[in-house]
Amino acid sequence: xxxxxxxxxxxxxxxxxxxxxxxxxxxxxxxxxxxxxxxxxxxxxxxxxxxxxxxxxxxxxxxxxxxxxxxxxxxxxxxxxxxxxxxxxxxxxxxxxxxxxxxxxxxxxxxxxxxxxxxxxxxxxxxxxxxxxxxxxxxxxxxxxxxxxxxxxxxxxxxxxx
Numbered sequence: 458x459x460x461x462x463x464x465x466x467x468x469x470x471x472x473x474x475x476x477x478x479x480x481x482x483x484x485x486x487x488x489x490x491x492x493x494x495x496x497x498x499x500x501x502x503x504x505x506x507x508x509x510x511x512x513x514x515x516x517x518x519x520x521x522x523x524x525x526x527x528x529x530x531x532x533x534x535x536x537x538x539x540x541x542x543x544x545x546x547x548x549x550x551x552x553x554x555x556x557x558x559x560x561x562x563x564x565x566x567x568x569x570x571x572x573x574x575x576x577x578x579x580x581x582x583x584x585x586x587x588x589x590x591x592x593x594x595x596x597x598x599x600x601x602x603x604x605x606x607x608x609x610x611x612x613x614x615x616x617x618x619x
Contacts, residue, residue: 468596486565506618557581
């Protein structure tokens with residue numbers, strides 16, 4: 458983990474390799490999607506209903522990744538779950554990621570209901586970023602993750618209903 462310069466408060470511009478790895482882990486279902494010959498794939502074939510929400514969703518999602526990888530708390534270590542708060546938040550991130558993978562397994566298995574897609578595939582990734590932000594005391598990431606959750610949920614639900 459590298460800290461380059463102070464941004465504000467206890468937040469520094471830097472690079473956290475584990476953040477990049479955590480992002481890649483969350484993307485595994487998309488990497489594996491081509492291995493599954495899905496009869497239908499509503500997530501990848503949605504009709505776009507709001508270009509404004511689409512742009513906001515992409516900006517917020519990209520910002521979450523950038524904040525996770527490039528914003529470092531002053532006291533952060535490469536990996537730590539030493540305090541109760543860290544254990545709880547890291548555990549939340551792990552549970553959320555597992556729930557996301559369960560949702561993808563259901564989706565790849567043919568259970569592609571709006572409920573499964575919205576709960577497991579749409580809600581979990583932003584919650585993953587929020588949990589990582591809380592674990593790492595990365596307030597900008599936690600806040601951005603909450604905003605991303607609201608926009609992502611609204612946008613995808615609108616597209617699925619559209």
